[in-house]
Amino acid sequence: MRGSEIRRERNREYFIKAARQVIEERGIKALNIRRVSELAGYSPASVYNYFGSMDGLIGAVKDSYAVDAMEYISARLTDSMTPLERLETSYRYFAEYFLDRPEIFKLIFMSGFGKGTDREAAPNFTEMAHQRMDLFHSVMKDLNVGEATLARVENILSSMLFGNLYFLSFGLTDIDRDTLLENVSGNVSFVMDILGGSE
Structure with missing residues (x-):
């Protein structure tokens, strides 16, 4: 990586850190170009130079x-x-991470902000999805289950996970945090047990 690319990446990080600081201290509604630019130490026009918008x-x-x-x-x-166990743990701690950061959950999964971001601009979310699917493949290989079933099970469990997080984030359930976490990992185990013929 050339010096100019290193500087560009470093400067992008200043903006990202500044934006995160605003979100974490004041919420997503307080996020604007002027505030982020001031925290990053650059002019507002720089946001467009580094991120396009x-x-x-x-x-x-x-x-x-x-x-x-x-x-x-x-x-x-x-x-x-x-x-x-790795799959159950992954689901449980994904839930825990976002339960402890409800504003981040809402920003990432429920807001219209940043929706135009393509996979190349979001390599880490792509990597997260790959890691989850790799875990599914490991479990399914042990159970001798085909690709179509794997895709359906992943969809069911991920829908369950996000549904639980959504309901708790918006106060639409009386369930407490610890019970939700137990339910998430228990649901993963339950579905996998059925696939394995344990039930």
Whole structure:
């Protein structure tokens, strides 16, 4: 990487960190180009130079949270875990990460901000999806289940996960945080047990 590319990437990081600071301290509604530029130490026009638009900046911010979430989950996985235990743990701690950061959950998964971001501009979210599917493949290989079933099971479990997070984030359920986390990992185990013929 050339010096100019290193500087450009470093400067982009200043904006991303500034935007995250605004979101975490004041909420997404307080995010604007002027405030982010002041915190980053650059002119407002620089946002457009580095990200093309405010939407581009928010897409980069969302992708930076994907790195945090992956690190949070990875720190809780061990080599001694079976593929199923790793899958259950991944779902549980994905839920925990976003339960502890409800504004980030809403920004990433429920807002229109940064929606135009393509896969190349969001490599970390793409990597997160690949890691999840790799875990599914490991479990499914043990169960001798085909690709079509794998895709359906992943869709069911991910819908369950996001539905639970949505309902708790908006106060639409009386369930407490710990019960939700137990339900998420228990649901993964339950579905996999059925696939394996344990039920």
